[in-house]
Amino acid sequence: MSGGEAQGKRKQWQRWLSPRYVWRRLRHNIGPKLVSLGAALVLWSVSTGDQRAQVQQSYDVPITVRDTTGASGSDERRAVSDLNPETVRVTLTGRPERLNELRPSNIEALLDVTGVPEGSFNRPVQIVxxxxxxxxxxxxERVQGFVDSELSRTLTVTLGVASPAENSLPRFEVRPSEVQATAPSRVLNQVTRVVTSPVDLDPGEEREAPLIALDSRGRVVEPVTLHPASVSVQRLDTGTLPVKTLPVVLGAPPASLRVQSQTLQPRTVRVVAAPELLGRLREVSGQVDYRVGSSTLPVTLRLPDGAQALETVSVSLVVERIKAPDPGAGAPTQQKSGASSSSGGN
Structure with a gap:
């Protein structure tokens, strides 16, 4: 390209880029241009409307455990316990009306432990x-837990009732009297008893009572599945009985023994008898086999014929032996006195 042609090109570009030329070109056919721009904006708004309407919302979703280990016919059952955490915070993106109609139960947080060996694990959670x-x-994104074999055991139901009135002797029937507890083996080994929630029934009344699995310290053990989860409790007695609460009085120990301390448990007992007999009773005599040292012994209650105690009594004792005086301790003294008198006479 010759120098003249290059200079001509440069002048042409300078003219095109000058503000006056640009402004003149913009005003040329301004109406059709504005219509085209408006149509383009409408088309963009329609095509991106769904994306611009997207919002986010979070949900606390419980974890669902899937374990198909041994599903081909093995009798072994497995269970997952100690999930940490038990829920996953899930954030979804979507249209507001769609997210507002969702509940955590509509979202699946899947933990697959198929083939995971027994023991502790750390596994990813898949969100559907x-x-x-x-x-x-x-x-x-990952949770911890423990895979264990699942066991079942039959346990007798222990009835929990409110404290009965002093003048009553309630009798109850529990149906069924035994239930099956199912849990991971290391959880089930902690269960020592299954009790009903405390019930307060009137004579002849019947009510369903939920069951609770407890350990040796009386603490609730979870997770344990009880089948059935509740039992029927019925009060069979017809009401009050002639009952009277009386103090227990122990008989005196042998003369050679002395009681340093004693603690009765309980200090009183309820006695059932005919009203006229109860009216004459003021206390209950208790007999115990006293022995030297510290001991806890059963107390034998002495009641007249026709009376019966509703409680058993024990006593914690500290007993010592009393030393008997020496009967010949004063003889030598008398002999010395006699000798002195005799000597003085001489």
Missing amino acids: APSNTVLSKQVP
């Missing part, structure tokens, strides 16, 4: 987002 939503975030 509902239709027309997109998973944006989950916290945490």
